[in-house]
Amino acid sequence: MKPHYLTPLFAPKAVAVVGASDTAGSIGQAIFSNILVSGYKGKLYPVNLNRKLVAGIAAVSSVRMIEGPVDLAVFATPVRTWPAVVKDCGKKGVKAVVLVKEFGDFEPLEAEVIEETVASARKYGIRVLGPNTLGLMRPIIGMNASNYAGRVKSGNLALVAQSSALCTAMLDWADAKGMGFSSVVSMGEGSDIDFGEILDYLVADHNTQGILIHTHHIHDARRFMSALRAAARSKPVVVIKSGRSDAHLNGITESSHLIDDADVFDMALARAGVLRVNTIAQLFTAARVLAANYRTQGGRIAIVTNGIGPGILAADSAISNGVPLAQLSPETLAQLDHEMPRDWSRGNPIDIIGDASPARFRTAVKVAAQDPNVDGILVIFTPQAGTDHLATAELMASLQKEIQKPLFMSWLGDARVAASREVFSREKIAHFRTPEFAIEVFRALAAFHHNQQLVLQTPGPLKEEATPPNIHAAREIIETAMNQGREVLSEIESKMVLEAFHIPTNPARLARTADEAVELAQTFGYPVVLKIDSPDILYKSDVGGVELNIRTEIALRAMFSAIIERAREKMPNANINGIMVQPMVKRPYGRELMLGCTHDNTFGPVLTFGAGGIAAEALDDRKLSLPPLNDYLANSMIDGTRVNRILGSFKNMPAIDREALKATLLRVSEMVCELPAIYEMEINPLIADEQGVLALDARIIVRAPQGNRRRYGHMAIMPYPTDLVEYMTLRDGTEVMIRPMRPEDADMQQEFVRSLSEESRFNRYMSSIKELSRPVLVRFTQLDYDREMALSMVATIDGKTQQLAASRYFMNPDNESCEFALVVGDNWQGRGIGVIMMERLFDAARQQGLKIMYGEVLANNKGMLKLMGKLGFKVDPHPEDRALTWVTKVLIED
Structure with missing residues (x-):
């Protein structure tokens, strides 16, 4: 598992700020100062043509003059200088650059200059973030390579935003709420690095537990959906979109006229397994709840309260938000009848009376949680005589650890219940000042559960x-x-x-004359339907072009002429082919x-x-x-x-x-x-x-x-990809099937890895793992077939389906090359399976237009190296590690 190719961007060991400056108010001064004061532990180099010192640090006039390697360069110079600077970076071996631009810095030829910069970067293998970006922040490593002036705390949420202005608003809101980030990525125009690649990195980043996205428009839907689906299978993803439009699709059919693009975007996000929200507050609240591992298996809520008024208001809010109130089972009602005071509400909301003790709250909530009709519980506490808000809060916090269903706390009041809110915050229990907000969050949680089923x-x-x-x-x-x-x-x-x-x-048949229509009607049998047939008339009823339930020849002939006359009157220029006859x-x-x-x-x-x-x-x-x-x-x-x-x-x-x-x-x-x-x-x-x-x-x-x-x-x-499914018989007579891997193969894949010898596991994964971690298992079996492929050879042995081998490739960002992996079960080696699996993988890669396949093989893995030679791979020493060899095969000749 080698480092992600965007590691130089997200975790650079050395950063150069081109245009670093001491000039107050300049973008170069803001970025360099931010990195200095944020606690970045790597090497930091100021690059300035006119100054020998910046912030007391020796400056150089060019990136090429820096001693030692540089991973990341941040451009804070005018746009016109970028092509020359990126060439310097290429010659220096810089792996990534961030293009930060003053928003008022507009030049007539700016677009052409940016295009030239990105093209030059690609020539040197440099990845580009931006332009028009606020910058990049990695609080977990103390790097703030941006011109954002506010404070950004370290945390476990990643923020990826297209709009720099909205990004700053989100950061300001988060700071006020005490929320922190693992990464903050301002995308800007996304001329090179796109959403998909950033999401891929964040999925693999163990410091990131949830991902927040702002988007305005999508450049490449396939890559966007692919990345979202991959991310949402591993971590909660919440999206906010600006520029919501109710414009209907520009189509011809009635279906198109009834659909607007906002409907389509919402549906696409749901299919990707992510949650869409409408406000910044909802964005962070949903992310915080999801990142705290709150989950629900459905959308039915129970309300437990010691005040019937707030309980009814919460129930009204649930109904208006489309959240169904759980129908308590007879067993639950009977148990509550036994445990609660005689005058409890005997329904949902569960009113346990104003003097409810902490123990009564705990009993009611636990009984409700055991009801199979309940998916989540809203607990509303109202401070009344004889109640203990703090003890009740502590019991609820401990109860949440015992039960699987989510609890949402709403302690009404302010200063009087502040200590309870501190308990909930410390124990990471979802709590809200008003029940209505809790209902909204529960609805979002239920929607997230539904969307997670869709992504699977x-x-x-x-x-x-x-x-x-x-x-x-x-x-x-x-x-x-x-x-x-x-x-x-x-x-x-x-x-x-x-x-x-x-x-x-x-069935429908075309009649060009009334006589032909009569003949067809006799064939079908009366009654029949007549419809105008014209390539210029999409909706026939609009021109009186349909007659139903015609029972006689006389009526048919009269209607045949009438339909044509009405159509010509309404659309005189329409090309009429004739009249269709159909059985009624x-x-x-x-x-x-x-x-x-x-x-x-x-x-x-x-x-x-x-x-x-x-x-x-x-x-x-x-x-x-x-x-x-x-x-x-x-x-x-x-x-x-x-x-x-x-x-x-x-x-x-x-x-x-x-x-x-x-x-x-x-x-x-x-x-x-x-x-x-x-x-x-x-x-x-x-x-x-x-x-x-x-x-x-x-x-x-x-x-x-x-x-x-x-x-x-x-x-x-x-x-x-159904066309890749293949049945065949091995040389020893074993009947096998080769097919693309599917999510339901997870258990079989894990068992296959466990059954490998220690040597085989090390050769495949280059580590001493005994089984795949849950995130890796999800990554390996829940595929996006557009950019990766995993083929599995399976056979039924002793009545059980078993995996014998697997081959896979991962497409690189250039969309032309891919990296492969192959593993054959120890008991199935030496039977030609490796050749079969690789040849099928070649075919799948060629279908996707991939030209080159490469891989890393341990230098002492003689069996694999022999197979590579047999398959036509070129074998070379690895440029960075003597323990490895680099194997390459051309799939499609240019």
Whole structure:
């Protein structure tokens, strides 16, 4: 486990401040002074063209004149000087630079100069933070390389902010609340180092227990989501976004018009497993509670109080905030009846009467905590005659250590209960001056729990079906339309695409004349439906282009002419192909739903589900999700809508076939994964009843995908790479499967590591570990397949699935190279498995466009070095460690 490549930025052993100065009010003076007084223990060098001393320290005129290595250089000079300074840094071997700029320092050619600076830095392998950044602070090592004038305490939270102004506001707020940081990173414009790389470092940083993020806009959704998901699996992440917009997506379908970009951003953060908040106060409070390891398994709250008035107000706040009050079980009510005074409230809120002793509080809270219907408890204490606030607080603090469910304390009053608040602060117990604020934090905790379930979802392939989707046929339909210059598929074409993915549709046929319509109606059988067919008319009802329940030939002929006349009157320039004829569907218990996909400029395809028909717009009922979906995510989409309330047995209607509905969501998800040209899609109405589902109307908008051309490059979350699953038989006859690793493999992976010999573990991990730590195990099994891959060879032995070997690569920030690792179980070595696993890893890396694979191998690991030679790796001495060798293989020739 070698140091992260951003270690020179976050933990430099030597820092140079270019432009360090004694001039009062200058940025160079502020930065150099901050580093001096912050207690930085490394070497500090002032660089100044005109001064020999800065703050009493000998200065040099160029970075190249510094004796000894320099890890980090902070630029505090005018922008025009940066290209020359970064070249000096490159020749000196500096690994990272921070570009700090005066906000009023604007020059006409500034953008070009910054671009030249970053390009030069990349040439020398220098990583760049900024420009337009406040700087970088690492209080845990006493380094304040910024121009922030306030105090920053050391702590276990990391703050990463795009806006320098908002960063200073956050730091000022935190200082007033006594909160500290492990790192404070002002991102600025992020011309080189981005959110993803910083988050990767902070995940590996043992000094960081929680991560706070401010963002305004996202440059690369795939990398942003990838980094967030990786971070949120290990540490709590809380996000605040500025620039919230209610602007609707700029799409064509009705689905797009009902969705705004704020909805999409919220949904994306939820899928990443992080918590979004709206204020700075909420940001730090949520982070403090999460970092203190407060967790809940659900959203139902119980309220225990010795004052019914505050209890009812808290209950009202819970209801208005969408926090359900827990329904106490009969067993809990019976036990409380036995333990509490006769006139207790006999419900939730649990009013234990004004004279409640500390012991009565403890009993009530413990009994409530044992109720399976309770996920968290709000304890409200009101100082009354005969009560003891301090003893009660101490009992609550000790009780929290006994139970797993979170307790939230609200001791009403001020000076009189101050000692109790000191107890809660000392014991790190969540406490609030008002019950309403406690309710808000509990709601956030419940949302975080829900989001954590979402981030654990790694959708795999759909269950094997007798007939897989005909992806080739669907692509042909789309390509034909695009070659003809059309973006809107006809309803018939749209339904053909749905049918290719086994989504049931109401058949439709095109009639160009009334006679053809009559012939089709006779084939289908009356009654039938007539619909206008025109590439220029997206919503047929808007032009009177739909007639239902036509029962006779006479009516059909009359309606055929009437539809065309109405359409020409409303849209005289529309190109009309003819009239579609469909059988009239009779589904007396059908519920009208809407299922579709829209396009967000940042996050790509977004799936939508909700009420359909005319209710779609009137009820504003929808649930969003980023593809890909699995069973859990599909069920979450259905459960999150209001229309879900009538999908079960409702009055005289039987429950719908929920499995059929869920399968349709999964197939639509698969469709937008495999067909990147689908820009928007809408099935409305989708009829669902006890017989299944049926798409009555569908429209698909197609456009050539932009940007990342790699497979699934159009998506913010890469699907499970099903194409890498392979079954094979080893030379000794053992039947095995090679597949990408999944989160549920964690126990199997840990058992595999434990079963390795001490020598094999040392060769793989270069340490004497006996098993993987929890964070490493999560890191190894909960993958983002876009930037890393882990292949596992498994076999069923004695009725149990076992891991035989694993190979993996980690993509480097250049997106062109990767580092690999390989381990084969001791009992399975010598059977050609190493070659198989590496060749499959080569294929996976090439699919991602990676050109070079490299690794570090112990010099005395003769078996691995022999395998490397056999696989075509170039073997060289390691440039920094004689105990290692450096192996490199070119995967794709330039």
